Amino acid sequence: MSRWIPRQVLVLSKLTPLELLKFRNPDIKEKQLLEQFSRQGKNPIKVLHEHRSQLAFEAKVIKVLRKFKINFRFTKRMVDASKYVDWADFVITTGGDGTFLAASKLIRDNITPLMGFNSTNSSSNLTLPTQYTENVEKAFKKLFAGAYKLVMRSRIRTVMYGKGLYSHSFLVNEKNRTQGEKIIDALIRSTERKVADAMQPQIRILPWLALNEVFIGEFVAAKRTTLIIQVDNNPQEYKFRSSGLCVCTGSGSRSWFRAINFKGRETIQEIVALATNNALQLDDKRAALLMQKYLNHYVFDPEEQMIAYKIRELHRASTWPKPKDLQDVQMCRKVTVKSLSYDSGLIVDGGVSLPFNHGARATFEIRPEDALKTISLN
Structure with a gap:
């Protein structure tokens, strides 16, 4: 694929729980907000760590965009993103599948490309592999070199x-x-x-x-x-x-649809035992493999x-x-x-x-x- 460098990039980033609480309570100090998480049964140390990690990743993406002298607009607000999406010739998300899905709602044509970074190194069905979370610059170098594939995901x-x-x-x-x-x-x-x-x-x-x-x-x-x-x-x-x-x-066949079709290991073992009049007893490993085969049967191409x-x-x-x-x-x-x-x-x-x-x-x-x-x- 030929070399391509986007001219105008919209970056839509994940809004952390702490940021959301700050927006709703602008006059309350961060320490007091973290105490609210504690009262809700959430670990404030973990909340703060996730918040700082997200900000650090956003800074990493912005640094790379500036290094390559790309004109970009950064936002965490859907209202602002909806204003900028027609201006952009490329949309990037920094977050997880939820942020990617939010950005997909803004793009109503099949022309503007979307690429998502997974900022948390967690599993994802839609964003780039986690190796690019650690090396954001590598992702952009591949993109500019044409070492990528376009996937026209059905909606x-x-x-x-x-x-x-x-x-x-x-x-x-x-x-x-x-x-x-x-x-x-x-x-x-x-x-x-x-x-x-x-x-x-x-x-x-x-x-x-x-x-x-x-x-x-x-x-x-x-x-x-x-x-x-x-x-x-x-x-x-x-x-x-x-x-x-x-x-x-x-x-979606890899997402909620898959979870709805899922059956527990014990259920698989009981069904097989009943179907064979107890002639076949599956151990945990074989039951898991059978379940995976069943789920894969319902997975189809995006x-x-x-x-x-x-x-x-x-x-x-x-x-x-x-x-x-x-x-x-x-x-x-x-x-x-x-x-x-x-x-x-x-x-x-x-x-x-x-x-x-x-x-x-x-x-x-x-x-x-x-x-x-x-x-x-x-």
Whole structure:
């Protein structure tokens, strides 16, 4: 590949827990903030160490950019990053998979490349190998020399149909819609929303493309969600209850989707023993290998123009699902889902969420123009 040096780089960096607390409490000293972590059961020494390590890594990346005389803008704020993303011809993240996913939401074309550094030396499915955490300059030298591979990671386009599609989105960890409100205030706001919704279109292409997965489920974990699913061009609809539905890409097949499919070692051993009438007893090592083989069966290439769905904890009873031949995990090209739930959400990459309640419908599919251009180094 020919030599390429980006002209304008946007660096989106991870916001540490200590920084977040400082932003929310600008008048409180660091020592007092660390005491708050202690009261929450967190080790303040570890929190401070992670904070300083993150800052040191950011300084390392900035030093390399300056050494190569590259024009860049550095931010930890999504608001600022959204302003600069159209200015940049290259986007870099310093953090982990979460920061990478956040940056991917900002890039809506398949032209601007994204590369992620893992600032913590932890395992990652999306960022560069940890050898480049220790040697940031080496990564840039490879990049400028053309010693890299472009990976066009597929992303899920979500189209929603129904009422209330333009409700304000929120982060999953900020789900707290009416707590502290007076009932009359909540009713007034509800009425205002319904009037506003009636004036809005009843179809919406979500502006957030899912790099890993879209998950549908009730916000109260103990409640089952009731959905209707239709796959590809098959006219058959299946009605089912479960603890949620995960629709993923090839990138996501290595993430939450994999965890949902995971079975414990003891479960594998028991199934094999029952299937063979105790003729075959797997030791721990063989059970682990069999489990790994099973999980690998559902891993597919990030560039694959396919999606997979997994029904989490499918409720099976005398009348569920309807019809009974519903597959709880399947590869396909398009999924359509209708909601029969009352407090559920559609969650993109574990972050942004919108209400997905009774009567709402959504389709999930992959299109080449929605791919995310990412940089992979050997």
